[in-house]
Amino acid sequence: MDKADNLPNGETQQNYKLITFAEGDPENPKNWSKAFKWYITMVVAATCFVVAFCSSVITSDIEGVSKEFNVSHEAALVTITVFVVGFGVGPMVFAPLSEVYGRRIIYGSTLFLAVVFIIPCAVAKKIGTLIVCRAIDGIAFSAPMTLVGGTLADLWRNEERGVPMAAFSAAPFIGPAIGPLIGGFLSDAAGWRWLYWIQLIFAFVVWVLITFTVPETYAPTILARRAAKLRKQTGDNGHVTEAELDPRPFSERIGVFLVRPFQLLFRELIVFLISLYMSVLYGLLYMFFVAYPIIFQARKGYSAGTTGLMFIPIAVGVVLSAMCSPFVNRHYLALVAKHNGKPPAETRLIPMVCACWFIPVGLFIFAWTSYRDLVWVGPCLAGLPVGFGFIFLYNSANNYLVDSYQHQAASALAAKTCIRSFWGAGVVLFTEQMYDRMGDQWASTFLAFLSLACCAIPFVFYRYGPAIRKRSKYAYGGDEYTTASSDSELEKGVARDPNAPLHADMEDLERARSYVANP
Incomplete structure (x- = not known):
């Protein structure tokens, strides 16, 4: 992305590796x-x-x-x-x-x-x-x-x-x-x-x-554990999930x-x-x-x-x-x-x-x-x-x-x-x-x-x-949530799920993180 994102452990990084489920992924x-x-x-x-x-x-x-x-x-x-x-x-x-x-x-x-x-x-x-x-x-x-x-x-x-x-x-x-x-x-x-x-x-x-x-x-929890494991193994904090890109503090998200x-x-x-x-x-x-x-x-x-x-x-x-x-x-x-x-x-x-x-x-x-x-x-x-x-x-x-x-x-x-x-x-x-x-x-x-x-x-x-x-603000909209692929460097061997898009608009990110779990 063009701007830095908040990543785990409070670090920032412009190039990251988005962790998603590959097609046929046995952990899905x-x-x-x-x-x-x-x-x-x-x-x-x-x-x-x-x-x-x-x-x-x-x-x-x-x-x-x-x-x-x-x-x-x-x-x-x-x-x-x-x-x-x-x-x-x-x-x-x-x-x-x-x-x-x-x-x-x-x-x-x-x-x-x-x-x-x-x-x-x-x-x-x-x-x-x-x-x-x-x-x-x-x-x-x-x-x-x-x-x-x-x-x-x-x-x-x-x-x-x-x-x-x-x-x-x-x-x-x-x-x-x-x-x-x-x-x-x-x-x-x-x-x-x-x-x-x-x-x-x-x-x-x-x-x-x-x-x-x-x-x-729950898919976001499984993916978060995978990302944490990769960060620990590689020492590279660029391994992130969609949910971890949310810059809001935990108190605001739980609210x-x-x-x-x-x-x-x-x-x-x-x-x-x-x-x-x-x-x-x-x-x-x-x-x-x-x-x-x-x-x-x-x-x-x-x-x-x-x-x-x-x-x-x-x-x-x-x-x-x-x-x-x-x-x-x-x-x-x-x-x-x-x-x-x-x-x-x-x-x-x-x-x-x-x-x-x-x-x-x-x-x-x-x-x-x-x-x-x-x-x-x-x-x-x-x-x-x-x-x-x-x-x-x-x-x-x-x-x-x-x-x-x-x-x-x-x-x-x-x-x-x-x-x-x-x-x-x-x-x-x-x-x-x-x-x-x-x-x-x-x-x-x-x-x-x-x-x-x-x-x-x-x-x-x-x-x-x-x-x-x-006319609903909350109802599931299917393909309307899908956006163009980002320029993110994906983890080798982990294909980007087209149903789990990266959203530039943070207002819609909250619904996206739940949507990843229930595509």
Whole structure:
């Protein structure tokens, strides 16, 4: 370049060697073997399953907590609320930090913290201890739920990501469905404290797997380590990565990362409305944790274990929809070919447009078959279309956000996770009162109409999404980020990636450094 750039160790140099991935580079996560990429995908998906399981398993015996600590039922429900609030707080920090330090260190440290703070929950002597430690666990456990979307973007190319994203998307919904099932029988047999010991066992297993078997997947972090190694070996401080060319101090850069999810949430219509839709769905899921005990335990007199069995159709619906993902991905690949390898992000909305109706249908069935004297089959099987719709909608939403903001995928998903978690936390506290005041049938009908109104969102973006993204300051612009090659002397044997351009305009450099990770 014509002017000197700030390089590592505070030195300046006009000629530098830009470190990027060569074509077919074995250190590029996208070039790892499919078997290994699938192993990583399943480990992080299993981690999300455990996190979701931990959020719901305690709903099986809220009454036991209330009686032991002599507190109200609402006070006992706060242990669920603070955990889910943590899901909303943590992502706003962990997502941007993962784009500075990499994914692996965030996974390992936060999961370790979560494992540690499950223990005081299991041995708590006061309700305050339980609430505080559950809040810490919620914040710590939020990291895997936030980072998985970015991890999948690190590993898989656009045309490959459909099925892996489906595997991840199933986990946050199967976990809450399985939690009350296992927790119901476990609490009946051993009491509410074992609901925490089972969390400890599951969480420890996934912490070991993700900490000791999953390597770093974030490209800028991998390249930074390569550049540091070359500087040490050669003594030449000209070996740099794109991220290291940013002249701003660390405090200013971390500030940008911390603010970015909020910018996406409140400045981007796509992020805001998709997040709103996912919040409604997430709220419905947590409402079920309160509504099912009302319908099956309070009204029909079932035990906690039997009530847990009623969640099976939801899990079956999620699994069935996940099994459909290869067909959905095959259709997407056909659209990729049709658009010469560059389909618009709105093609990801087609499954959402088709499946959004399953949620209100299931809720209407649940509402009007939940009378006390009617057989359990109706409200139980109503969970099947709901679970089937959940995974299609969630998977489409994740893919749409990643394709629309793929150079900032983790932050876009963090924004979605934030708003949906706060809504999910709030609904737990008023669901019981809503059912008491509106009646079982009309309370569920209200939820059905709410989900029906949200069906308009994917149709709006399918029609107007391209125009909205074109006017967006943050949306991914594809080839518009590519500029002419610079006069930099490249490291021998390391070809310049045309999708990782050197930007002279420092205002755009921040988005470029994230874009390198998710081309």
